[in-house]
Amino acid sequence: MSESSFPVSDQEADDGSLSALLRRSPPANIAAEQALLGAILTNNKAYERVSDFLEPEHFAEKINGRVYEAISRRIERGQLADPVTMRAEFEHSGILDAAGGPSYLAKLLTAMVGIVNAGDYGRVIHDNWVRRQLIDIGETVVNNAYGGRPDLDGNDQIVASEEALFKLATERGQEGGFVSFGKALAGAISVAEKAFHRTGDVVGLTSGLRDLDKRTGGLHPSDLIILAGRPAMGKTALATKIAFSAAKALLRDAEDRNEKLRGSVAVFSLEMSSEQLATRILSSEAEVSGEKIRRGDIGQKEFDKFVRASRELQRLPLYIDDTPAISLSAMRTRCRRLARTQGLSLVVVDYLQLMRPAIGTKPDSRVLEISMITQGLKAIAKELSVPVIALSQLSRQVESREDKRPMLSDLRESGSIEQDADAVMFVYRDEYYLQQRMPKDSAYDSNEKFQLATEEWQRKMALVHNKAELILEKQRHGPTGTVQLYFEGEFTRFGDLDIIHD
Incomplete structure (x- = not known):
């Protein structure tokens, strides 16, 4: 029996397949690269067809990438780039030495088919680069899974892989470009028409607070809204109120239209657990003190109210993720998944200083890290076309002032937060600070004083009891000012706040 007639085991077959796989060359089209360079050297207008998405690193052949870079540099300066003008530069820099010197220029011109096809050649080159990047990402994933990055556990490796793919998807070339003013105008008219036909002052998603909606027109898609305050001011309670009201409005709207619910509210609670947040919402709706609920100090009547409210709330399109120190990339992935499966209308983050930047990034400072996070949150808002409300801590310098109402400069690591946000709101309760200044008899030399x-x-x-201020310090698309609110501490x-009654 000949050697070739022996049966081949599955293991040997697999080894052969793997060996063949490893011997394959990465995707590349050198002929297309040469044809494109020849087209640009023949007619610089060919460069305009690829310049908005093609970069030197996209070329598989490094020499072609360096030639493209040199040609691009000259054209961008408004100078002519042809075989005559480029020859001296190539000879001086030695770019073409490895390819045979100036004769390589003649080869490029010979490869040129016509500038009409320049855009197609550019897309072929770019597509091959994307495929090579995917192969690199795949190899990294495999190596990390085998233990190449012992500092990353399995879940972190999944997040890192998703981040690498997302980065490739967003950086593989800008697919946008100019939109004609007529098209932009049509979009603006469509938004205005919807606002005209909608009753009330709310154009966007309601916050559940009448006076805030009047001032802002509701929560608008693509906006990053910062809600800041010192501890115990009620940031989480206010954000929960807005998230809960938005979810109720989405459910009610779907029922009124007799349509399937297509929209939800995502709450990333980095400080409180999902159970604690749910208890707070239940306490507010059932009007049963959260403190009593935690202690179990409630009667049958209060418990019945608690159960009844919980049944009503179960249908709300409200989703809570209480992953501590969640990374920006993991948050983006989960928002995309929710948008795809349930629809997404609002994202609330409590709070941004507890977040981590994207996996694999190592900012040099805390300020740069916060900048990356706020830019990432704004990118999520734009990509998914939803408002994002991010809670933020304030620096302690507020406490050193006589008037403790916050200002933009009080935002911790404030520069990037203030810059990236479309709106900045501060929640402030004078009652909290006044409570701490209650007179003590030991401080006075007589009982009368x-x-x-x-x-x-x-x-x-009495003047500030159950009152709060929402200070709208920045709003790109509307006026600033202070909104008076009612705050009920027992139910947080x-x-x-009804100051004038009908």
């Missing part, structure tokens, strides 16, 4: 001070303190407390909930 202590009584007078106590009465004055009680008068001031915000509402509209």
